Amino acid sequence: MRTQVAIVGAGPAGLLLGALLQRSGVDAVIVEQRSPDYVLGRIRAGVLEQTTVGLLDQAGVSARLHAEGLQHGGIELSFGGARHRIDFQGLTGKHVTVYGQTEVTRDLMDARRAHGLVTHYEADEVRVQGFDGTRPQVLWRQAGAEQRLDCDFIAGCDGFHGVCRPSVPASALQVFERVYSFGWLGLLCETPPVSHELIYSNHPRGFSLCSMRSPTRSRYYLQCASDDRVERWSDQAFWDELRRRLDPDVAARLVTGPALEKSIAPLRSFVAEPMRFGRLFLAGDAAHIVPPTGAKGLNLAASDVGLLARALADHYAGDDHGIETYSERCLRRVWRAERFSWWFTSLMHRFPETGEFGQRMQMAELDYLVSSQAASTALAENYVGLPL
Known part of the structure; x- marks a missing residue:
């Protein structure tokens, strides 16, 4: 041939x-x-x-x-019990x-x-x-x-x-x-997304992400140990932990259901x-x-x-x-x-080795990020994609 x-x-x-x-x-x-x-x-x-x-x-x-x-046209960053939207469309004209x-x-x-x-x-x-x-x-x-x-x-x-x-x-x-010391436990389910845009959450218990594939299919992630196993997580345990890592308003709106797929991805x-x-x-x-x-x-x-x-x-x-x-x-x-x-990744996840100082640095950077148009624009430009 x-x-x-x-x-x-x-x-x-x-x-x-x-x-x-x-x-x-x-x-x-x-x-x-x-x-x-x-x-x-x-x-x-x-x-x-x-x-x-x-x-x-x-x-x-x-x-x-x-x-x-x-x-x-944007994403939400959740930290300190509140959510902050990064407006891609308004900052870059892109989605x-x-x-x-x-x-x-x-x-x-x-x-x-x-x-x-x-x-x-x-x-x-x-x-x-x-x-x-x-x-x-x-x-x-x-x-x-x-x-x-x-x-x-x-x-x-x-x-x-x-x-x-x-x-x-x-x-x-x-x-x-660089191999990270944690992974993502992901769950796919046939339920409406909790939000119409992605929510990235930095929480004392670890990172979480609320995402979706369609108006009726959702994808959620939890930061977990790199040596964790899917078998240790029942669907109920996953939903309970996800709620703990979300702000109360989002946690109350979360629609749960049986997992269509559940897996752990190393980072x-x-x-x-x-x-x-x-x-x-x-x-x-x-x-x-x-x-x-x-x-x-x-x-x-x-x-x-x-x-x-x-x-x-x-x-x-x-x-x-x-x-x-x-x-x-x-x-x-x-x-x-x-x-x-x-x-x-460094901004949104918990790194136990950095201790309390590292967590305070994350909070300071997140606060600056959502308070500064220049910093928000830099995130938005990179997220929507740099020119080819």
Whole structure:
């Protein structure tokens, strides 16, 4: 088999890259280790920057997003028993859109199927080779038979645990990482959200977040120990603890219900650079991870593949500037998002090692943040997304 671009990974990053390349007349084949149902079963974020929505528009897969997505012009910060709204629309003229990552993936899958584009699911023993020369290849086993895909370029969109980044010689990579001492216990339920906008809460018992996926489906999170286990949390225990971490008005309005899904996600900041190695490009979680506090993971992946799609299209039109500068351009945006996600995480969570002094510093910074238009604008600019 032969194609121009081999994409490893059929998550939203790989699928969006495939859709953008198809619109540019560039042929791409996707190879994915998991089944379509497994990919769709991943419960992930759902806050989209306008830049991400614009890329989905460009890919021709945004009709349902515009019909069902929820536009949010701000968020609320809860601390000291009171809530304070950060007005994104008023401060920046921009908003974010709440639309689940699962739905983004479904729309991209449906569009790829409708266009008859090739995706190899349930590919075993995926390997990449030859990307340091002129003949890159992706190899895998399908139904016991060896398969080989020859290509001009490989896009590694296969996530943090994928095969592409580990295929790069360790001497060529520089890795930066911080692992946090806590995680997020998340619960998804079929109940109306407690608020029409997200509520981030800094509380003496720990961080909590009230979010949603739709007007009838809610997603809630609690800061928990990194070694905690889902089995220790009944639904009732989760709801009781969430109420303790909310201000009384919100706690009284909370509508509870049985969990559709419950899981614990560890928090880490991670960057591997550079993001290009010859004819192999890393994108999304394959190259970087951010704590979910700033809602940047999916949006960073989208901006990576937006830049990569443009660079590859330019290459086939005779211009290699985008390919040569891909890593540098991505990493500038990545590090800014890493900084914001680290800062927002540090501001909203409880760090036992900082003691009472650290908690007082958080309260002072939160008080300044909601009292200063300049500080509120800085948060809003980063949350809605910096320019691509």
